[in-house]
């Protein structure tokens with residue numbers, strides 16, 4: 435293939451932590467990008483020692499190292515969309531936000547990762563204000579789960595009316611779209627993710643899957659969303675694909691390790707290929 439007849443390569447960037455177990459973080463994001471036909475790039479914020487049993491260690495990188503990775507990408511490889519995951523500290527959040535402004539990366543999905551499933555903190559408490567002040571105003575979409583929305587808004591969420599109220603409050607912090615994910619609401623046979631654009635609510639429902647193999651669901655969902663945006667889809671369309679991607683990935687979850695196994699990043703494409 436010559437340089438001139440190459441088709442355009444769609445690229446997405448994840449700014450997140452590494453999960454040594456491969457189910458969440460950078461690893462989940464890159465697998466998801468690849469499965470959706472998007473070239474994946476990464477800027478690492480932290481290394482975690484992690485497996486299906488939990489998080490055994492968290493080792494954040496220096497802000498200088500994160501800035502250098504973003505500069506290397508910014509100087510050469512413009513991403514078509516960007517997502518953030520684990521950012522750990524207010525210093526890293528300020529650095530990342532400053533680089534996003536510098537390079538004009540506005541197709542931005544913020545997954546406000548705070549705590550891993552086993553309870554280990556992935557964002558320092560004092561960094562929540564930095565997230566609100568520096569990153570939310572830059573974001574196109576934010577994808578909190580229910581506990582994250584409670585921390586961002588300071589309100590207790592119980593029931594759909596509370597979720598709508600919380601989505602309004604988060605929207606007022608700057609993102610153009612809020613997706614308040616419903617995985618932590620264990621009521622009922624359906625899981626409902628709420629999409630709010632500042633005017634109307636869209637309810638994305640899917641059957642609740644009874645499984646403990648849900649490690650990395652939030653990372654995978656937000657990465658699928660970023661991949662869709664990179665491909666040029668509008669937010670409502672990209673959310674539908676992300677929901678289908680995560681549904682398939684949870685349904686075919688991987689029973690590896692002794693704890694919460696990861697979702698199956700192959701599942702969505704396997705189904706499209708008729709291999710299940």
Ligand SMILES: Nc1ncnc2c1ncn2[C@@H]1O[C@H](COP(=O)(O)OP(=O)(O)O)[C@@H](O)[C@H]1O
Pocket residue numbers: 578579580615616617618625626627640641642643644645648650651652653655677680681684
């Ligand atoms: N048991 C489940 N069955 C079906 N979908 C689920 C289940 N748990 C989570 N999801 C989906 O996975 C995505 C992540 O949800 P959630 O668990 O709320 O976030 P997080 O992984 O960030 O804690 C959402 O799209 C949600 O609807």
Ligand SMILES: Cc1ncc(COP(=O)(O)OP(=O)(O)O)c(N)n1
Pocket residue numbers: 450451452453458459460482484519520547549550551552556648649650651652653654
């Ligand atoms: C390195 C790293 N980043 C993010 C997470 C949290 O991932 P999430 O998709 O919310 O999945 P669970 O932790 O809830 O399984 C993580 N664990 N590690």
